[in-house]
Amino acid sequence: MSKRITVKLSAMPKLPKINFTPCSYKGPSLEAIGTIRQNNVNPIMKPLYKKPLLLHQGYMQWLFDNDGKRYLDMFGGICTVSVGHCHPKVTDAAFNQWNKLVHTSSLFQHPKLYEYSQKLADKMPGDLKVVYLLNSGSEANDLAILLARLYTGNNEILSLKNCYHGMSYQTMGLTSLANYKYKVVPPPAIHNVMNPDVFRGIWGGSNCRDSLAQTSRHCSCREKECEACDNYIRMLKSEFQSTVGPGKLAGFFAESIQGVGGAVQFPRNYIKEAYKIVKENNGLFISDEVQTGIGRTGDHFWGFESHGILPDIVTMAKGIGNGFPMSAVVTTKEIATTLTTGSHINTFGGNPIASAVGLAVLDIIEEEQLQENSKEVGSFLITELDKMRKRFPNIGDVRGKGLMIGVEMVENDGKMTPMSPTNFDDLLDKCREMGLILGVGGYNRNVIRLKPPMCITKEDASFALEVIEKALKSQL
Template structure:
């Protein structure tokens, strides 16, 4: 057997693509709980509704389509950088960053102070007037893009940004068809759902076009693939849209934008999530020529580019630069990939460890030979074990078989050591259960 669990003195047999142990039970080396790195932040005491009342309100007054993680959903109370605290004061290492949204850290002090100052000055005025924040931020954001990507339209969410990008592309080219990747997710609006082919997001309502990579578990493109694909599209009069909602703002480590890794310049770029560190804002960045196509008629956004949003966005850019978070994503992300790769070599059910920077996928399989997805109930138990030991992971993939690791970019190597030890412990516990 290549990779896998290594030599086992008590022997094993393979049955139905699974590893089954015999002669002797799996010998546990599992510690009760790996020790968390220290954190000097003390959360406030929780003073809101009891857990049971929160749960009842959720059942009665919150849309059932908004599903929650874990058998007993977490009731979170406060956050500090890479840490989250629940209503009972338990601390969790957040390796999913509010679905890849908290870029510089929960309640980052620099972003918090900038937001508080602007809250006392001016929350909102629409773009029928000028205010300094949007102009200062637009100039700062545009400086991070290569020519000719210098025109910015600010919106409220990634779905809205991708909607607008598709609309711009169609106005500019007078073509309708759009190609996207299998396993992609580009938003939850009716327009963007046409780009998505992940079953749980489909509602049986026609929404046109598309075959529909971040949600598929940090799958990287083959070398030169994207460059050749761009060339084929642009030669035929099409435009190329790069969805940087998850890959942008230095998360991949080597570059500030994911498309730069592939030596291409898209025609339109969409941004969200990490752009505001959790504040609801997003953007479309494009060329003057394409932007002018939208200017043929009025297109207006009430809240996009508000004074508050622009101050938050500028503070996030400052924090990324001043805290060295792109470099941290590269250094800590590479370290984490190498540490997780050791678990891939040790455990037969870890089929793949992949990614770049702090955008990592760990694919779970029944065995490395068949590469069938590990059954949901087994993945769920590993996932629950990690949570119980203080580590929060995301899930993705066509069969929900891939753990998504995309933490705030302020995470440290000590945090990684803790997270990998927790994951290792959860995998060992799984093997113990499988051996019984």
């Protein structure tokens, strides 16, 4: 059990200086918001902190609460604010479009949808050149299920345990995390297969991951060998004997690094080998790049590139809109054309404002070299957090690539028992008190997720590290 020490204000790490003054908050009080929440908002919308945070303004990597207190946002609105809160170029693009045309529907043509689709297609490798714009990640994955079934003529869909692909009825079937499951009949022909998790899973070793940080597990694999990968692939193959039936696959879904599941990375060659099995069984490979896309992982623009595969369908959302609700499904002409065997419409998909925002986001990533920044600042954070792991027994694992990072918290019992909710929440509260917003994830809800706007600096990262270290010290 941790000691509950209130962090002394005088001892708090200093937030980096910024040249921005937020406006003062003039909305309903925190108490009034609480009453509205109780009476008029679906109770599933629970605030993260016991003492809820009321945020009213954002600027780049910073957020401001109703009292004017500033926070470094290391979660980016669940990995969604990619280029910075209210980035001036995104704001200008949205308002300029707002002044001209807000909505037409896809029955008519407006230039922004076409400009954006082309720019996005230019960012994709191979024949992945046909774009369908939608509004949310769940919608994009729903459409990918449909495309895979139409194209292959098969029904069976596979996804990995511990993955998150959305909350529509069908994507709830893809998503394989117990707390996102309801007692309702699950959607048919969607199966969740063993997750190749090299930290918590049955197999894992000391050099499985494409990361600067490895697990504390040991293995005797030589260079370029990975017994864990071989074993997990064996389990995937067995699914075709027991569940799917050989040659009967429609599609296999995978995040390039699991997001909500706690930044879980697979053994290096797993996705490449899984891809081969998918092809042998007539299926399509669908990469969900909702969190790992547009440069966040640093080495590549798309997470799947670091696995050395070319998917058949790529889905994306969140960061492509920097907070504006939008998503996309990108695939080949051949696969996309299967949709024309019926009628399909999406009222808001490719809306002029969404398209203008999407264009601005892609421009900013190039102009401000945010992929390079993700690599540089992310590598610094991962390396320093991994050093911290060796100093603090409560850190069980550090993993990730670029600015897609997970820190799995455990009890100090030598058994890697997931940190209790009380201790974990206490840690988050202390960080919040010191001006740091962290994300939460993992099926045990014990993983700190660091997925900040990609514009954060090394100075910001150092501040975050200082805060986390201070909070951890108070739990020793």
